Amino acid sequence: MNDPAITPAVTAVADDIAEMEIRGAAAIADAAAAAIGEQAQASEADTPEEFRAEIRAAARRLHETRPTAVSLPNALRYVLQGMEGNTVAELRDSIVATVVEFRRELDQAQDNLGQIGANRLRDGDTIMTHCHSTDALSCVRHALNDGKDISAIVKETRPRKQGHITARQLRDWDVPVTLIVDNAARRYLNDADHVLVGADSIAADGSVINKIGTSGLAVNARERGVPIMVAAQTLKLHPGTMTGHTVEIEMRDEREVLPDAEREAVGDVRVENPAFDVTPPRYVDAIVTERGQFPPESIVTLMRELFGDQQNGEPWDERS
Numbered sequence: 001m002n003d004p005a006i007t008p009a010v011t012a013v014a015d016d017i018a019e020m021e022i023r024g025a026a027a028i029a030d031a032a033a034a035a036i037g038e039q040a041q042a043s044e045a046d047t048p049e050e051f052r053a054e055i056r057a058a059a060r061r062l063h064e065t066r067p068t069a070v071s072l073p074n075a076l077r078y079v080l081q082g083m084e085g086n087t088v089a090e091l092r093d094s095i096v097a098t099v100v101e102f103r104r105e106l107d108q109a110q111d112n113l114g115q116i117g118a119n120r121l122r123d124g125d126t127i128m129t130h131c132h133s134t135d136a137l138s139c140v141r142h143a144l145n146d147g148k149d150i151s152a153i154v155k156e157t158r159p160r161k162q163g164h165i166t167a168r169q170l171r172d173w174d175v176p177v178t179l180i181v182d183n184a185a186r187r188y189l190n191d192a193d194h195v196l197v198g199a200d201s202i203a204a205d206g207s208v209i210n211k212i213g214t215s216g217l218a219v220n221a222r223e224r225g226v227p228i229m230v231a232a233q234t235l236k237l238h239p240g241t242m243t244g245h246t247v248e249i250e251m252r253d254e255r256e257v258l259p260d261a262e263r264e265a266v267g268d269v270r271v272e273n274p275a276f277d278v279t280p281p282r283y284v285d286a287i288v289t290e291r292g293q294f295p296p297e298s299i300v301t302l303m304r305e306l307f308g309d310q311q312n313g314e315p316w317d318e319r320s
């Protein structure tokens with residue numbers, strides 16, 4: 001049998017995720033779900049078996065792009081579990097409807113957690129951010145909508161400088177922004193009332209996996225007595241960690257750190273470029289989700305409620 005046909009739209013989205021043209025855990029989940037919808041609509045499968053095989057192949061292609069943000073497999077699982085029917089037309093309709101539902105819930109969850117997180121921010125507060133998180137920014141947006149004045153100290157976030165995206169967004173909302181290099185964070189924590197970050201994955205023990213540098217920031221913030229708030233919708237909860245799996249930390253291309261043009265001046269050194277790190281729960285004050293805010297130690301209770309007993313295998317594996 002030929003390999004299942006993957007539509008160019010899926011390949012393009014997978015490439016964009018791998019190249020970080022599409023980035024951030026929520027945006028990756030949204031784009032991956034939409035791509036499965038495109039696959040369903042473009043499919044020329046003649047039989048239900050062929051259609052299912054195509055959808056599974058598309059999901060695998062999307063899944064293999066980046067390993068750390070669990071929102072990606074969680075989104076794919078949600079959409080594939082919604083696939084039902086006995087004909088190609090029924091299967092297609094079920095996928096398209098599930099994708100619409102997933103994307104609506106994603107937006108709604110981000111909005112709801114923003115309202116909950118905004119309650120932690122007082123009028124006149126200054127936040128310090130790391131990377132660019134749409135969940136974290138949702139909290140700021142709601143605080144602003146509630147009439148609070150918020151200022152921001154924005155960490156640049158080497159090597160990809162996602163802090164620039166955060167700075168731009170906050171400026172568009174008229175938030176006063178001070179942009180700093182990552183190394184200046186400890187000094188400026190004296191001026192911050194909260195550290196506010198997002199997450200790519202949350203483990204069952206309440207550890208937060210987010211952009212490299214988050215853990216160092218959290219340790220420094222704790223030392224300075226600045227509370228650390230993580231904004232992460234439940235799509236970021238990692239079900240595999242309930243059974244002891246660890247979250248894979250993506251290692252990215254060394255040229256992000258040392259571009260070819262600078263390589264000769266530095267010489268023959270090894271470069272390592274981990275994209276994420278793990279912040280232990282004891283450095284986190286609150287995880288804000290659309291279901292409420294939780295101390296990290298109690299996140300496992302929410303995970304049990306949401307995931308129950310884990311299923312064996314994934315819907316994009318061959319068996320489904």
Ligand SMILES: O=C(COP(=O)(O)O)[C@H](O)[C@H](O)COP(=O)(O)O
Nearest residue numbers: 023024025026133134135198199211
């Ligand atoms: O670490 C990052 C992005 O890393 P990268 O730029 O390498 O993808 C973000 O903090 C989380 O993904 C949360 O983002 P959001 O709240 O938007 O899901």
